Amino acid sequence: MLAVVLTSGGFRAGVGSGVLAASMVAVLMATSAVADAAAPGTATSATATSATTTPTTTPTPTPTPTPVPKPPATKPPAPRGYVPKIKLPARSGSGLRIVYSRALMHVWLVNRANKVLRDFPVTGRPDWPRPGRYRVYSKSLHTSNPHYHLVFDYMTRFAYGRHARIGFHTIPRRNGHFIQPVSTLGQPLGLGGCVRMATVNARLIYRWAKIGTRVVVLR
Secondary structure (H helix, E strand, O other): OEEEEEEOOOOEEEEOOOOHHHHHHHHHHHHHHHHHHHOOOOOHHHHHHHHHOOOOOOOOOOOOOOOOOOOOOOOOOOOOOOOOOOOOOOOOOOOOOOEOOOOOOEEEOOOOOOEEEEEOOOOOOOOOOOEEEEEEEEEEEEEEEEOOEEEEEEEEEEEOOOOOOOEOOOOOOOOOOOOOOOHOOOOOOOOOOOEEOOOHHHHHHHHHOOOEEEEEOOO
């Protein structure tokens, strides 16, 4: 006979048959192990680890940069050409030339593309030289008109007068004094037929015009 007493630490076998006692002890120990395994909250660390679910990491999408529109291409402003003080008269020829209007007392310098390079007021005779087409045939840095006792500079000749050759030049001087103020240019105050102008413009024609440059005289 075996008396088995359960205690808080397990069990204790009483006096009896040794074989039976050993058998009973084995059965009780097996039963206790099964009960412990079935108890909640007693899973081993290996079981708990295998039951843990690893969270899936969702990659953060890379933001697509918003394209910045390019400003429309702008062309630089075209350089403004020379604007004549007085419009070039019609029927004044074509190509590189000097145009002289007796009616307007005005001169235009025109390039090969028929663009006016410069224009300015002058003084000459309203009836001479005759309208027509001429050519520059000679130039002198300094010259004079003994008949009128005048001296002038930058002479560019293009026609022949009754008593002297005709050309473009500065306002004449008599005894060291200009015979006409620049402010009166544009008026028909000429004497022999030459075309007077401010010194800066006479020098421009003298340097710009070549021998053979065409001169167009209009009424």
